[in-house]
Each structure stands twice: as structure tokens, then as C-alpha cells.
Amino acid sequence: MNNKYVSRVGLCVGLTLIAAGAVAQEGDAERGQAAAASCSACHQADGSGMNLPDGESWPRLAGLDADYIAKQLHDFKAGRRENATMATFANMLNDQQIADVAAYYSQLPATQGQGGDEADETLLARGQQLAERGDWNAYIVSCQSCHGPGGKGVGDTFPGIAGQHAGYIRTQLSAWKSETRSNDPQNLMGAIAKRMSDDDIQAVSAWYAKQPASADQESTQ
Amino acid sequence: MITCPRLLVLALTGCSLTVGIGMSVYATSVFAQEERADAALNQLVHEPPTMEDLESADIHPELKKVIRYGHDLFTNTQQLRGENVFNDMNCSSCHLGEGRVPFSAPVWTAAITLPDFRGKNQHVNNLEERIAGCFAYSMNGVPPEYGSDEMLALSAYHQWLATGAPMYPDKPIYGRGFPAPEEPAEGPSYARGETAYQENCSICHQENGAGHYENDEYVFPAPWGDGSNNWGAGIARLETMAGFIYQNMPLGQPRSLSDQQAWDIAYYITSQERPQDPRYTGDVAETAERFHGRSLYGQTREHDGHVLGDHDNFGEKGDIKPWNVGMPRFENLSEE
Numbered sequence: 160m161n162n163k164y165v166s167r168v169g170l171c172v173g174l175t176l177i178a179a180g181a182v183a184q185e186g187d188a189e190r191g192q193a194a195a196a197s198c199s200a201c202h203q204a205d206g207s208g209m210n211l212p213d214g215e216s217w218p219r220l221a222g223l224d225a226d227y228i229a230k231q232l233h234d235f236k237a238g239r240r241e242n243a244t245m246a247t248f249a250n251m252l253n254d255q256q257i258a259d260v261a262a263y264y265s266q267l268p269a270t271q272g273q274g275g276d277e278a279d280e281t282l283l284a285r286g287q288q289l290a291e292r293g294d295w296n297a298y299i300v301s302c303q304s305c306h307g308p309g310g311k312g313v314g315d316t317f318p319g320i321a322g323q324h325a326g327y328i329r330t331q332l333s334a335w336k337s338e339t340r341s342n343d344p345q346n347l348m349g350a351i352a353k354r355m356s357d358d359d360i361q362a363v364s365a366w367y368a369k370q371p372a373s374a375d376q377e378s379t380q
Numbered sequence: 381m382i383t384c385p386r387l388l389v390l391a392l393t394g395c396s397l398t399v400g401i402g403m404s405v406y407a408t409s410v411f412a413q414e415e416r417a418d419a420a421l422n423q424l425v426h427e428p429p430t431m432e433d434l435e436s437a438d439i440h441p442e443l444k445k446v447i448r449y450g451h452d453l454f455t456n457t458q459q460l461r462g463e464n465v466f467n468d469m470n471c472s473s474c475h476l477g478e479g480r481v482p483f484s485a486p487v488w489t490a491a492i493t494l495p496d497f498r499g500k501n502q503h504v505n506n507l508e509e510r511i512a513g514c515f516a517y518s519m520n521g522v523p524p525e526y527g528s529d530e531m532l533a534l535s536a537y538h539q540w541l542a543t544g545a546p547m548y549p550d551k552p553i554y555g556r557g558f559p560a561p562e563e564p565a566e567g568p569s570y571a572r573g574e575t576a577y578q579e580n581c582s583i584c585h586q587e588n589g590a591g592h593y594e595n596d597e598y599v600f601p602a603p604w605g606d607g608s609n610n611w612g613a614g615i616a617r618l619e620t621m622a623g624f625i626y627q628n629m630p631l632g633q634p635r636s637l638s639d640q641q642a643w644d645i646a647y648y649i650t651s652q653e654r655p656q657d658p659r660y661t662g663d664v665a666e667t668a669e670r671f672h673g674r675s676l677y678g679q680t681r682e683h684d685g686h687v688l689g690d691h692d693n694f695g696e697k698g699d700i701k702p703w704n705v706g707m708p709r710f711e712n713l714s715e716e
Contacts, residue, residue, distance in 0.1 A: 311595070
């Protein structure tokens, strides 16, 4: 790889990040804890969030990738991801605080997802199928082909979805399906969500809510 | 879509661009409905069974076990790493959707068209030998022995996917291989390909083409480099790569790139280094002459003067030679 190539790609990536308003900033978890005071009303002190079957579930943030959290906060601020509540709270944070809050939640131990317990066996089997193998007859790619083995997340682009609340996964997939959420890179999630039926969405949401979010959690179960 | 008169992929593409159909809708409907119905008029359209179908199939439980093992090897070929596989690939890295999906080189086609003569090794191959070829080139490895548990399980999976399809069909097979779009008017460009790759592919396959492992587990395959297929693999050829990309990438959005983008990206990817071809004679020009009419192997890269394939890096497998490469067959049969 020659230097010209490196600098060109570097420049490209740099510009993209500036354009996205997400210049990578070192986060400090300790400062983040203080800044996260306003977040805990919904996301809870331990970052576990809350599954609300009939409303807008609050996602678990504990153990999610820091850069992923930071990107979402920047997107809320800039209107690339729309949510009235989150826009308000994200706007209270400056870039440094976003990095700090993201660092804080990322290092908290992941908690267990809720909302999958009422699902019956058939629904869970469909969920597992979509998660691990997809349904290529409908051109639905498996979740794990991007979210990684066990749905534990891949890098800072593909968030961990295992152990997330069923209500949250469901509303997000529905949002992608109806194009009210579209801050994914290259429409990677949107294209697939549009091919999922409401039952499919229920199924993966329930299945992933019941899966361990981290290796630690796996060993204690 | 419905107004598209003919079955051919190229014709369909033309229509879809003309009427400007949204790609996400396009992809599903094309693969699932209109195109297949149309194609069935004069092509063999076969929908292979799913793993769910296997559970309810009326076959011996022992056979089900073996087919399940074959499916498992196909989708997690990394379990043979260090023994038969010496790169970062699974069979399903290229044969998407468990080897069932049209235009993603569905593998059941091999089960109904072999034994047949194969130009690549100049003799008649059966299904096992065809699979062995994938191990030697695409997996940069060494095939399991003919008749071994692994080989039998893999071929059982292939053959079971072909359930109900006629042997030696007398019609062309719908969705076979990785059909490339017509080569665009402007010849493929390395520079354009690099830009298009970084924009459309690098988020998963990385800027340096190394693919992505997360916690030591396979996620996205490596399009080039030591983790990828070697120079002898079918997909190292420009046209095959262009077809794979156009028909399958980005994941979940088939035929969303333009013909030009697909060819440019393919040119960029197939202009990168990968492990040496196991048929390497020790001389890149000679090896190119004998085996590489359709890849960029042996050609000089314009921007830096690098001769592609001019090295003795065989990747992780080092000095190990795949036993099937160059193995003669049927030498005792008389010439006609």
C-alpha cells in the first residue's frame, strides 16, 4: 500500500466523519457518568433501559460500542435520526460530553434484554432462523451476517442486538421498514427491514431479547 | 416490472432502469416472482428445499443427520481451518443463502450437471471432484479425501438441494453462476474502482480488503490478501467477480450497483494480490499462459508496475500442496 493511497483514503474518511459531525473524540467514562445523569431517568443508572410493551421502549445502552452510541447521539442532534425525546436530550450534550457519555455506557456490564418471555416456541424458532440463517426466499439476509455471531455486534457500525429489549428492536425495525429511521450506512438495514413481515419483526425481537449480550453474561447463565 | 417482456437478466435490468423502479422493491420481486415465472418458460427454474423442509422430509433420519452436517460445513467451513481450509472463507461467503440463491452460483446445479467434462482440469469431474476444486482454490486449502465423512456430507447437502430437479437438464438453468452484466462502454478503471470500493464495500470488507473478524469469529470475508481465495479460484477472474458483485452486493441489495460500478470494483479487487495459484510452475508468465486467460494474473498493474501473481506466497498453507491439483484421470481410456 503506497502513501498516496493511504493519504487519499485517510482524507476520504476524514471528510466523511466531519460531514457526519462525528469526529472521533476520546471519551472519558468518569466524566461521562456525571454527564449521563440526565439520561438515567429512562436508560437507568445501570444502563439497562426498559422494555415497555405498549410504548416506546428505552434501549439498553450498557455494553454497547462507544462509537456507535456517539454516532446515534450526533445523528439525533443533527436530525439524521428522529426522536423528539432524544433530540432534546442529545442537544444538551456537546461533542465532548457525547464522547464521555458513550464511553461511560460502553464500559458498563450488559444487562439482560426483556420482552421475549411471552413469545411462543414457533415465534422463537422463526426468530432464530432469521437471526442465524435468514430467509433467502424472501431475500432476508441473516441478522448475524452483519451483527456478528450471536448478534453481539461488529465494530462501531453494526450494534450488538443480542440482549436488547424486544420492544426496542421491534420499533426500530418497524421504523426502518416505514423509512422513519434511515441513519444506517448504505441502507444496509433499511433494505432488509422492508422485506420483513410484522411477524418476522416480532420473532427476531423476541429471540434476540432472550439471547446473552456478552460472553460474560453467557457464562453466568 | 410486469411490462418487461423477456426473462433475460440484461433485458430486465434495462427495463428496471428505464422505469426507475426502487432497488429494494426490485430485488425482492425480481428474484421471487416475475422473473422466475417468465424464466420458467424456457429455463430450468428450481427452488431448492430449505433446512426447515429437511426436518419434515420423508428420508432416513441418518441421511438427515449427514445433510445437516453438510449444511454446517458449507456455512461454517472455518471449522476445517488448518486442516482443509487455510484462508478466512466459508463456502457460503460466495455462495450466498446457503448455496440456494439464484445468481449467487447456487451449488445444487453441480449435482444435476456432473459428471461432465471440465475445461479447468481437462477431464470428466464428478460432484466430489468439483467440491475438491473449491477447497484447493477458493478455500486456499486441501480437500477432504474422496469418500470421507466431510466430502460425503457436503455432496449429500448439494444433492439434496437438487431434490426434484432433473438430471442433465435440457434447458439452461435459471440463476446459474454469477452472470456478469454486459461490459460497459467505458472499460473498467482501477481508479474509479478504488473509489467505488471505498464508498460501497469498505464498511464491511475494510479499506485494505482484509474482511472482518470480530472476537476471532468470521463476519465479512476478505476480497483479497492472504485471507482470501487464491489466484486459481473462479472468482479471481474479472468477469466472475463483476457478476458476483452486481448480482449480490452490497449484501441485501442485489443489482443496486451500476454495470460500470460492478466492473470497476471487480477490476480493482482482482488487481490486488492473493495467495499463489497451486498450479504455479515457478514462473509467473508460464503459469499465466497455461492457466489464466480470464484473470489479471501475470499482468502488470499500471499505476505501480507490480506484476500480479509474481510471488511465492501461498498464504497460510505454506508448502502444503493440495493433492487433487494436477491429478490425472482416465489415462487408460483409448483416444477416439
